[in-house]
Amino acid sequence: MAKWGMVIDLDKCTGCQACTTACAMENSTLPGETWQDVLFYHEGEYPNAQMKWLPRPCMQCESPSCVHVCPTRATYKDEEAGGIVFVDWNKCIGCKYCMIACPYGVRFYVDEKPLLEPDLREIFPGENQQLWSPPYQGPDEDWSKGIGVQPPGVVSKCTFCHHKVSKAPEGTVDLDEDNPAVKEYVPACVRTCAPKARYFGDLDEPTSQVNQLIGDKHGVRLKDHTGNKPQVYYLGAGAGVPAFQPSDKGDKS
Amino acid sequence: MKIFQAMMSRRRFLQASGTAGAVGATAAGITGLTGLTQAKEARASRPRGETKITKNICHQCPARCGIDVYTTDGRVHAIYGDTGNPIANGKLCPKGHLGSYFLYDPDRFKGPMKRTNPNKGRNEDPGFVPISWDEAFDTIAARLNNLRERGESHRFAHFYGRGWGASDAGLYGDFGKLYGTPNAAIGHASMCAEGSKRAKRATDGNDSYNSHDLRKTNYLLIMGASFLEAFRPYNNMMQMWGEMRSKSPKTRVTTVDVRMNPTMAASDRALYIKPATDGAFALAVAHVILTEGLWERDFVGDFTNGRNQFEAGKTLSKDAFNEKWVHGLIDWWNEELKDRTPEWAEQITTIAAKDIRQTAIEFGSTRPAMAIFERGPTGHTNGTYNGMAIHSLNALVGSLFAEGGLGYQMGPAYGALPVNSDDYLDDYARNGAWKNQPRIDMARTERWPMTSHMMQEAGPNHLKGDPYKMDTAMFYSTNPIWTAPNPKAWEEALKDVFIIDTSPFPGETAMFADIVLPESTYLERLQDSPTYPFEGWPMTALRVPAIDPIYDTKHFGDMLIEIGKRINGPTGEFYKKLDNIENVLRHRAAGFANAPGDNGVNDFESWKEKGVWYRKPYHWRQIRGEFYEWEGESYSKRMTPAEVKEKLLRTPSGKFEFKSGFLEQHADYINREMGIPKERVGYVQWVEPKHTGGNRDLYFVTPKTPMHAEGRGANIPHAISIHQPIAGGRDTVYLEVNPETAKARGIRNGDRVRITSDLGSIEAECRYVAAHRPDTLVLPFEFGHWAQGRWAKDRGPGHSGEITANVSDPISGLASYYTGKVSLERA
Ligand code: SF4
Ligand code: SF4
Numbered sequence A: 001m002a003k004w005g006m007v008i009d010l011d012k013c014t015g016c017q018a019c020t021t022a023c024a025m026e027n028s029t030l031p032g033e034t035w036q037d038v039l040f041y042h043e044g045e046y047p048n049a050q051m052k053w054l055p056r057p058c059m060q061c062e063s064p065s066c067v068h069v070c071p072t073r074a075t076y077k078d079e080e081a082g083g084i085v086f087v088d089w090n091k092c093i094g095c096k097y098c099m100i101a102c103p104y105g106v107r108f109y110v111d112e113k114p115l116l117e118p119d120l121r122e123i124f125p126g127e128n129q130q131l132w133s134p135p136y137q138g139p140d141e142d143w144s145k146g147i148g149v150q151p152p153g154v155v156s157k158c159t160f161c162h163h164k165v166s167k168a169p170e171g172t173v174d175l176d177e178d179n180p181a182v183k184e185y186v187p188a189c190v191r192t193c194a195p196k197a198r199y200f201g202d203l204d205e206p207t208s209q210v211n212q213l214i215g216d217k218h219g220v221r222l223k224d225h226t227g228n229k230p231q232v233y234y235l236g237a238g239a240g241v242p243a244f245q246p247s248d249k250g251d252k253s
Numbered sequence B: 001m002k003i004f005q006a007m008m009s010r011r012r013f014l015q016a017s018g019t020a021g022a023v024g025a026t027a028a029g030i031t032g033l034t035g036l037t038q039a040k041e042a043r044a045s046r047p048r049g050e051t052k053i054t055k056n057i058c059h060q061c062p063a064r065c066g067i068d069v070y071t072t073d074g075r076v077h078a079i080y081g082d083t084g085n086p087i088a089n090g091k092l093c094p095k096g097h098l099g100s101y102f103l104y105d106p107d108r109f110k111g112p113m114k115r116t117n118p119n120k121g122r123n124e125d126p127g128f129v130p131i132s133w134d135e136a137f138d139t140i141a142a143r144l145n146n147l148r149e150r151g152e153s154h155r156f157a158h159f160y161g162r163g164w165g166a167s168d169a170g171l172y173g174d175f176g177k178l179y180g181t182p183n184a185a186i187g188h189a190s191m192c193a194e195g196s197k198r199a200k201r202a203t204d205g206n207d208s209y210n211s212h213d214l215r216k217t218n219y220l221l222i223m224g225a226s227f228l229e230a231f232r233p234y235n236n237m238m239q240m241w242g243e244m245r246s247k248s249p250k251t252r253v254t255t256v257d258v259r260m261n262p263t264m265a266a267s268d269r270a271l272y273i274k275p276a277t278d279g280a281f282a283l284a285v286a287h288v289i290l291t292e293g294l295w296e297r298d299f300v301g302d303f304t305n306g307r308n309q310f311e312a313g314k315t316l317s318k319d320a321f322n323e324k325w326v327h328g329l330i331d332w333w334n335e336e337l338k339d340r341t342p343e344w345a346e347q348i349t350t351i352a353a354k355d356i357r358q359t360a361i362e363f364g365s366t367r368p369a370m371a372i373f374e375r376g377p378t379g380h381t382n383g384t385y386n387g388m389a390i391h392s393l394n395a396l397v398g399s400l401f402a403e404g405g406l407g408y409q410m411g412p413a414y415g416a417l418p419v420n421s422d423d424y425l426d427d428y429a430r431n432g433a434w435k436n437q438p439r440i441d442m443a444r445t446e447r448w449p450m451t452s453h454m455m456q457e458a459g460p461n462h463l464k465g466d467p468y469k470m471d472t473a474m475f476y477s478t479n480p481i482w483t484a485p486n487p488k489a490w491e492e493a494l495k496d497v498f499i500i501d502t503s504p505f506p507g508e509t510a511m512f513a514d515i516v517l518p519e520s521t522y523l524e525r526l527q528d529s530p531t532y533p534f535e536g537w538p539m540t541a542l543r544v545p546a547i548d549p550i551y552d553t554k555h556f557g558d559m560l561i562e563i564g565k566r567i568n569g570p571t572g573e574f575y576k577k578l579d580n581i582e583n584v585l586r587h588r589a590a591g592f593a594n595a596p597g598d599n600g601v602n603d604f605e606s607w608k609e610k611g612v613w614y615r616k617p618y619h620w621r622q623i624r625g626e627f628y629e630w631e632g633e634s635y636s637k638r639m640t641p642a643e644v645k646e647k648l649l650r651t652p653s654g655k656f657e658f659k660s661g662f663l664e665q666h667a668d669y670i671n672r673e674m675g676i677p678k679e680r681v682g683y684v685q686w687v688e689p690k691h692t693g694g695n696r697d698l699y700f701v702t703p704k705t706p707m708h709a710e711g712r713g714a715n716i717p718h719a720i721s722i723h724q725p726i727a728g729g730r731d732t733v734y735l736e737v738n739p740e741t742a743k744a745r746g747i748r749n750g751d752r753v754r755i756t757s758d759l760g761s762i763e764a765e766c767r768y769v770a771a772h773r774p775d776t777l778v779l780p781f782e783f784g785h786w787a788q789g790r791w792a793k794d795r796g797p798g799h800s801g802e803i804t805a806n807v808s809d810p811i812s813g814l815a816s817y818y819t820g821k822v823s824l825e826r827a
């Protein structure tokens, strides 16, 4: 079985957020339930200012703190699925321990006050035990892997688009959207990225595109000191979480 | 707590990133084991229905990306870029994925309606009641027939914006000609980006946006074009960015803008400029290119003695220089450029002379290089001259029609319509009283002689009854009652006009409508669209409905045809022959038979299947100062100067004009409106901008973000939630203010503030952004609607248009949206 990994080249990323909207569309998430998000930072003052950004999915850690703390084993790392960390919505009790434990802030619990009013959950009320049932909901569902629209009271997160990736022909090394034979199996955020700042493939296969990029361009993992060992790598001159003030620091909440 | 849990985890991540993993119990919102009591049925993987993929074209910006629309069990659930579409190449920008939210927007109009409340205004409920399509069309046709019988058909006006069903829009022209109105149709170009088109017309004779060969360029000078946010085709621009920034040699980028933005941040050099002074910067760059001897001799020409004699402040004899493809260089130098030193420009632009000089040397010594610009420099009273100065740099380095340079867009090989409108003209159409009437917006008249459209004037003109009053107005993909500068004038104006609105969404113009004819959303339409300027070679894409319309809506082109069928006389006959849009498109596609696309598209059916017809390559190329035409295998047919003049450099001189013949033809007008001496009007030159808003101390700019779906995104929750990431706006838009500017006024981060111009005030929430100029306030454009749907209505800051004066560049007619000055205080 492959070990799926993602590489994000910060030198090419334009901060457009297409990855974010593609993810929301593909996974039928709510506004604010940004399994994939882009974080913006600015530093310095006019005329010597800088602005940076960081696209951020779930890191699918090799040693995931979220899994360690889960009391019901709802959150689990699935080596059979390429090392993806899933939430089993059939088991999750919504205690949110994993949300506290995750150093990357990529888990979501959307049963509370909505980011935006009017509340989409009321406009498209949940049917069939779902939290909400929008008309644009995708056709894939597997609650044991946190795929589809969640029931109330559970945590949700990025699945590395398992419902796509898992359909790739056995032995696929590079899930490269420019290859017509595999484009349908590429994670939504990778597939749409216009400047091609995102790559996806098998970390266990030395010749894979992701491994070559990590090697050639000195890929780094975020917050390596936590020991979580992400399966997501970043490239670029200033790769790493910019040590900047977050842009929304001024939020009064 | 104002935000929900997901947001907290996001913020926690941000904080942790600043303080090395300070994770822990600070996370709010822990309410215990909330999930414990629920009993849900365990569910595993569920089989999915069959998924169908149809071709379409995104309708959220002018790029027109080809899209694959995924439909399963009759529901559209995904949109990806079409791999076979040369703009999209399988990719999309962030807006492209929002399409299904538009389709299933719960606030869409569900069918045709008429108004029952005769009073119109922001707070008047229109009292819409459903009617049948027949009743709607009959009502409209009766009105139009009646107007025509009274000899007042000119009082019917069509207004259109970004509809881009080009064949639909093409029907407008025939409608005006047959029915008899000069007002079919008034486009929104003057509220869009007309300034760059006119700057190009004045210098190289092409009244158009450029196509670009970005893949091959080695230097980009980007001036006020928001390349990584709003320049089009945006999606493709980002693809090219990825290539330019990873090819060898890497394309160097200098960006000049009035604010920090992603393009500035991602560039090699970011230069902050004072609003409206881009022309001064470009002139100084041109000055250095000449004094340093960096111009492209093959294209521009050279001194007769081969020695560079350009020296600051020194005039030259005309005979000293042999011009090749440029006109007026030495006159320009003597009359304008010789004094436009970097030191002079520093005083005007606030950009240090050394940075200007350095940029000029890089730009002038890297080939191919391109200077691109858009509304930043041109949304001012001096906009055309600013644009001309920037475009002149492209001539100086010889990038016009060159590899890695700029060209112009070719049109598709369309077949003719099944009927010719000339055969259906009655006496009234030929000689009726309407023939002597100007357009309601006075475009192309003495008042605005160099413009193509002046939509922003139509409302105010109606109010004054000058040149006359409109009777009936029909709107397609445009909402000027909200988007026009000083839109309150339009609210007054449209009270006594019979309004037909065709938007799928309940926008402000629709709230004034007497009849609502809701259009289908783009995923439900059959519609074509030739490409916006892209790489030059011809291309046209097609929308194929993914599903039948989910409500009782129609395609705009079919509405126009149905109304046409009901007009008395030969007009009705013409539209009966035209019959419907599908018929029109089938005839258009017949043209492909003799010019099959590179992807094999040669008829309507294959066009539907592939979604796009295109034929490479671009037909012309300038190579080392000679122009060639493509001859099937290579650019081998050398063009004569007469051919170049006819096809490429379409100016009076047949060359690139630093002394514009087009402007000189309007010397009296320019002299009267702008005070420039008549003998000088033709020069590419520095003209002081006239800022609006009164004698106030801050510039006010209202840029588009990558999420700005042309005014249609304001009611899309998924778009609202990430609209302004840069300053953290997640459910609103903040006013971005340099902290010094704010503190000097006693304003804290997060305070409510009042922004005031002569027209009035709007309110917003202040957000400190130290990366912006202290003299410039930034309010991304999107919100402040008083209609448009439940999420849009009353969301976010006040509407910037309400403090934006209706003042336009006298040459291009482009509304000066970015030139207002304002004052700022705590609210
Ligand atoms: S889609 Fe690509 S370029 Fe855009 S923000 Fe995401 S990673 Fe960056
Ligand atoms: S990033 Fe967070 S949620 Fe994802 S695997 Fe790591 S610890 Fe778990």
Ligand code: SF4
Pocket: B058, B059, B060, B061, B062, B063, B064, B065, B092, B093, B094, B095, B096, B097, B233, B234, B235, B236
């Ligand atoms: S670039 Fe324009 S046309 Fe293309 S996906 Fe984005 S909004 Fe749509």
